[in-house]
Amino acid sequence: MTNKKGLFQYNEKIFCKDDVVHTLKSIGIEHGDVVFVHSNLGVFGRLADIKDRKEYNSEFLNACLEAVGDKGTLVVPTFTYSFCNCKIFDVEKSPSTLNYFTEVARKTNGFVRSDDPIFSIVAKGPAANDLINNLSTCCLGKNSIWERLYQKNAHNLMFGTKFDSAFLHYIEEYFRVPYRYDKVFSGKIKNGSKIYKKSYTYYVRDLKLNPEPFLEELYQKSLENKVLKKIILGAGTIMTIRSKDLFSITGKMLKKNLYSLVKISNLS
Numbered sequence: 001m002t003n004k005k006g007l008f009q010y011n012e013k014i015f016c017k018d019d020v021v022h023t024l025k026s027i028g029i030e031h032g033d034v035v036f037v038h039s040n041l042g043v044f045g046r047l048a049d050i051k052d053r054k055e056y057n058s059e060f061l062n063a064c065l066e067a068v069g070d071k072g073t074l075v076v077p078t079f080t081y082s083f084c085n086c087k088i089f090d091v092e093k094s095p096s097t098l099n100y101f102t103e104v105a106r107k108t109n110g111f112v113r114s115d116d117p118i119f120s121i122v123a124k125g126p127a128a129n130d131l132i133n134n135l136s137t138c139c140l141g142k143n144s145i146w147e148r149l150y151q152k153n154a155h156n157l158m159f160g161t162k163f164d165s166a167f168l169h170y171i172e173e174y175f176r177v178p179y180r181y182d183k184v185f186s187g188k189i190k191n192g193s194k195i196y197k198k199s200y201t202y203y204v205r206d207l208k209l210n211p212e213p214f215l216e217e218l219y220q221k222s223l224e225n226k227v228l229k230k231i232i233l234g235a236g237t238i239m240t241i242r243s244k245d246l247f248s249i250t251g252k253m254l255k256k257n258l259y260s261l262v263k264i265s266n267l268s
Contacts (some may be wrong), residue, residue, distance in 0.1 A: 006048025007059055010234035014048045020063035020233065024157075027229045027240055031069030034127055034154040035240075036167065037076055039101040043160045043236035057104040060159075065124065073125025075145075075154065076105040077166060082117040083185035083200055089117030090190040096120075114145060115191055118202055119166070121145055127152060139202045146170030150243045158239040163219040163228075168261065171247055173203040175254040179211040179262060180204060211262035218261065221249050 006014040029035060041060055050056045064074050078096035082089035091113050096102040102122075105111055111122040114132035119139050123131050131152075136143035146167055156165040172180060186199040205211055222228035227245035231238050253260040 005050060005059075007050055007056065008045035008234055009048045010045030013234075015045065015234055017059045017063045017066075020060060021066050023231055023233045023238060024063065024067035027231045027238055029067045029155060029157070029240065030072075031067075032071040033068050034073045034125075034131075034149065034152045035064065035068055035075065035157050036121075036149055036154050036165070036243075037064060037074065037157040037159050038161045038165060039076075039099065040160040040236075041099075041101055044234040045236075053100060054104060057101045058108070060101065061105055061108065064157075064159075068125065071126060073123055073127040073131070074105075075121055075123045075131065075149070076102050076111070078102050078106045078113065078120050078122050079166075080117065080120060083187040084118060084202070086187065088188045088190055088195075089115070089120070091115050091120070092190075092192065094120075115189055116145070116200070117187060117189055117198070118185065118200055119145065137198060137200045139200055140169050140173040141201070141203070144170065150247060153242050153244045155240045155242060156246055158237075160233075160236040160238065163215055163222075163239060164213065165241075165246070167243060167246060168215075168250065169203065171250045171254070172261065174247075175251065175258065177254065177258050177261070179206050179209045179259065179264060181206055209264050211259075211264050213261065214263045215261060218250060218253060221253070222246070225249060 004016055008015050068074055080094045080097055096106055106122050111124045112128050113122045114120050114135055131148050156167050180203045182201050183204045184199050184201050188195055188197055222241055228241045
């Protein structure tokens with residue numbers, strides 16, 4: 001071990017950043033990969049040596065960056081839903097509404113942010129600019145960040161979270177599931193010294209139908225097809241699935257049943 005500072009403890013064992021890096025490599029993350037990460041860092045165990053919230057999250061972030069290496073690109077969601085809430089989206093300052101890990105990534109040197117006022121992401125690595133520049137104003141559709149993650153066959157890394165990914169909404173739009181519909185949101189974006197007006201199309205949930213995510217079948221099929229990799233780290237679980245594999249399996253399910261990813265109590 002080159003880094004002995006304990007991150008968390010579980011069953012009398014103390015885990016360091018190096019253990020996290022090793023686990024990420026064991027699950028298939030390699031140097032040069034593009035990795036989109038959803039995170040829940042509170043599930044792995046009790047705090048060990050590191051008590052500071054920012055340092056704790058930064059160590060996990062650095063572990064992810066080390067796993068992808070200098071030739072890889074790490075992508076972190078920093079969704080704000082600004083236009084949905086009638087707010088100006090400030091690319092540099094609008095905080096992520098997700099969790100503290102995403103805020104740490106947003107504020108870390110070297111990460112660049114997309115100007116999507118609903119589903120912004122930050123990225124660091126050689127592919128970062130290709131991912132965020134000149135994105136479509138269709139949040140989940142063609143030429144969106146999600147299509148680009150598909151093209152690069154990015155890992156969908158579930159870092160302590162349940163089986164889920166925002167990438168699934170891109171697949172739902174692609175197959176035009178009937179429990180979502182296009183809605184246009186307009187507002188102002190501040191990017192550095194520039195302020196401009198824009199409109200974005202978001203494939204929103206139909207609240208009258210009130211669709212609730214139900215991903216158990218997709219989860220099981222992903223495991224059965226051996227495209228979902230899963231490993232235990234302390235008290236938590238890390239999973240990853242490539243974008244093209246997730247698209248393929250989900251697409252087959254949606255072709256048979258457009259409601260296969262949800263439960264709908266109001267469906268007549």
